[in-house]
Amino acid sequence: MSALYIHIPFCKQACHYCNFHFSTSLKYKGRMLEAIGKELVLQKDYLQGAELQSVYFGGGTPSLLSASEIMQLWSIIETHYNLGPNMEVTLEANPDDMKLDKLRSYKLHTPINRLSIGLQSFLPDELSYMNRAHSAEEAENCLANALAVGFEQLSVDLIYGGPFLSNEDWRKAIRKLFAFQVPHLSAYALTLEPNTPLEHLVRRNKLPALDEERAAQHFEILLEECILHDYEQYEISNFCRNQQYAKHNSSYWKGRPYLGIGPSAHSFNGHSRQWNVANNMKYINALEDNQLLFEIEELSPTEQFNELLMTRLRTKWGLSLQEVEKRWGNNCKQQLLRQIQPFIQDHLAHIQTNYIYLTDAGKLLSDHILAELFLEDIPA
Numbered sequence: 001m002s003a004l005y006i007h008i009p010f011c012k013q014a015c016h017y018c019n020f021h022f023s024t025s026l027k028y029k030g031r032m033l034e035a036i037g038k039e040l041v042l043q044k045d046y047l048q049g050a051e052l053q054s055v056y057f058g059g060g061t062p063s064l065l066s067a068s069e070i071m072q073l074w075s076i077i078e079t080h081y082n083l084g085p086n087m088e089v090t091l092e093a094n095p096d097d098m099k100l101d102k103l104r105s106y107k108l109h110t111p112i113n114r115l116s117i118g119l120q121s122f123l124p125d126e127l128s129y130m131n132r133a134h135s136a137e138e139a140e141n142c143l144a145n146a147l148a149v150g151f152e153q154l155s156v157d158l159i160y161g162g163p164f165l166s167n168e169d170w171r172k173a174i175r176k177l178f179a180f181q182v183p184h185l186s187a188y189a190l191t192l193e194p195n196t197p198l199e200h201l202v203r204r205n206k207l208p209a210l211d212e213e214r215a216a217q218h219f220e221i222l223l224e225e226c227i228l229h230d231y232e233q234y235e236i237s238n239f240c241r242n243q244q245y246a247k248h249n250s251s252y253w254k255g256r257p258y259l260g261i262g263p264s265a266h267s268f269n270g271h272s273r274q275w276n277v278a279n280n281m282k283y284i285n286a287l288e289d290n291q292l293l294f295e296i297e298e299l300s301p302t303e304q305f306n307e308l309l310m311t312r313l314r315t316k317w318g319l320s321l322q323e324v325e326k327r328w329g330n331n332c333k334q335q336l337l338r339q340i341q342p343f344i345q346d347h348l349a350h351i352q353t354n355y356i357y358l359t360d361a362g363k364l365l366s367d368h369i370l371a372e373l374f375l376e377d378i379p380a
Contacts, residue, residue: 001084002050003251006036006073007262008062009280012096016131016198016207017159017190021264021278022060028284033069035287037076039261039276042292044080046259046267051084054248056092057112063093067105074111088153088247090114095142096134103149114153115146116186122173125164129207130190131197143180155184155246160222161215162190163208170218174225183244187222188237189215216364223360234316236363253311272298301328306374309336313370318355331379339373 010029011022055077057070070091077083091112098117106112119139121127127136134142146154156177160170177185190210192199201207223233231239235253238246251258260267264278274296277283286293299307305328312319325333340356343349348362348369362369 001053001251002047002256003054003056003248003258004047004052004077004081005056005058005248005258005260005265006040006062007260007265007276008036008057008059008065009263010059010064011061012064012094012133013131014197016129016201017193017196019193019196020060023280026064028280029064031284031288032280033065033072035284036262037073038287038290039292040073040076041080042287042290043259043261043267046269047081047257049082050257051082052087053084054088054090054251055111056090056248058090058092060092061094061097062091063097063102067102067109070106070110070112087111088114090116090155090246090248092116092118093142094118094134095138098142098145100145100149103145103151107149107151113151114155115151116155116157117142117146118157119143119177120157120159121162121165122176123164123169126159126162129162129164130159140176143177143182147180152183153244154182155186156182158185158187159190160187160218161210161212163210163214165214165218167217167221171221171225174222175229178225178229178231183242184238184240184246185226185231186238189219219364232316233363236314236366250315253315254317255308255311271304272296301378302375305332305378309373310370313356313358313373314366316357318352318357321351321354321356328378332375335375335379336373343369343372 007021009022009032010026011024013024089111091106093115095117119142120130120132122136122139124136127134143154143156158173158177192202192210198207202209226233226239231241232243233239234245235249238249255270257269258267260276263276263280263283266273266275274294277286277293282293305324309319321333321336324336340349343362344351347359348365349356349358358366358369
């Protein structure tokens with residue numbers, strides 16, 4: 001099984017915290033869609049005919065596309081790719097785009113069966129701080145409209161750790177979301193990414209700084225509320241009810257091959273990683289000449305190990321010691337066991353049935369733990 005990601009590099013406006021590749025000009029949208037369609041054809045053999053279990057329209061803001069524009073790309077996908085049964089077809093959506101007519105059009109005239117809604121917050125001050133395009137009222141209306149037209153597979157993004165978000169307001173936001181019976185939640189701590197507007201504004205004291213302790217408290221509240229409302233944490237930032245795991249993102253965490261189409265999109269086939277040029281006009285011009293413009297990196301055994309470590313330890317499925325031994329040898333497994341011992345003693349990790357897992361406390365410190373476990377070389 002494999003996954004297909006399509007990057008739509010357009011947004012109405014720039015969110016202050018975002019470091020993804022996008023443009024706020026739609027001037028070349030038509031040429032971009034033609035170029036993406038051409039790349040889909042040129043890259044059709046990358047997955048070696050493997051069955052697709054998911055297609056994900058991400059960005060950027062793919063909900064800027066009409067149903068007919070989605071179908072322009074879908075007709076190429078169904079012609080050139082091996083579509084599996086019960087596929088998950090996700091569209092990332094912003095609340096201000098999700099009017100009833102557009103939602104009905106997506107539901108009736110496209111294969112989209114899952115929406116990932118970038119709601120981020122219900123609070124006006126938080127939305128303003130992040131420079132989101134939608135209002136708090138549009139956030140709630142979007143959820144109601146999506147459910148009304150029959151989109152049962154919904155995922156919602158929330159951001160915590162912002163300076164205007166109190167513990168009480170964060171708890172209320174989570175409960176408000178759960179009242180809609182949304183089956184999937186992705187929640188992320190607000191961070192200052194380098195060279196973003198938020199990083200510049202905070203550094204120049206134009207906006208309040210972020211507080212790591214506040215974010216840690218919000219994360220603990222998130223875990224409490226998810227347990228209380230029967231949402232399972234299956235990855236550090238992802239929660240669902242009734243095992244409605246995101247097929248697409250789970251394929252990343254489980255190390256399955258995926259193909260990324262569009263400017264800045266990444267692809268992975270198990271032994272190498274490649275990424276397209278992050279420039280819209282260079283991407284368009286190359287594809288109009290039937291050329292692919294990307295960089296590629298062959299992953300060493302050490303890099304493959306670190307990649308597995310980084311993805312698996314974020315999930316409920318953990319890291320298999322048996323797989324480590326099979327792929328990299330007993331010496332590698334023994335070194336990992338030695339390095340994990342201090343974290344086990346501090347109740348940040350545990351081993352059960354030959355798998356390593358992070359505890360809830362360990363998940364709070366996952367970046368630090370992973371950095372300590374990464375290998376510089378696979379032991380002989």
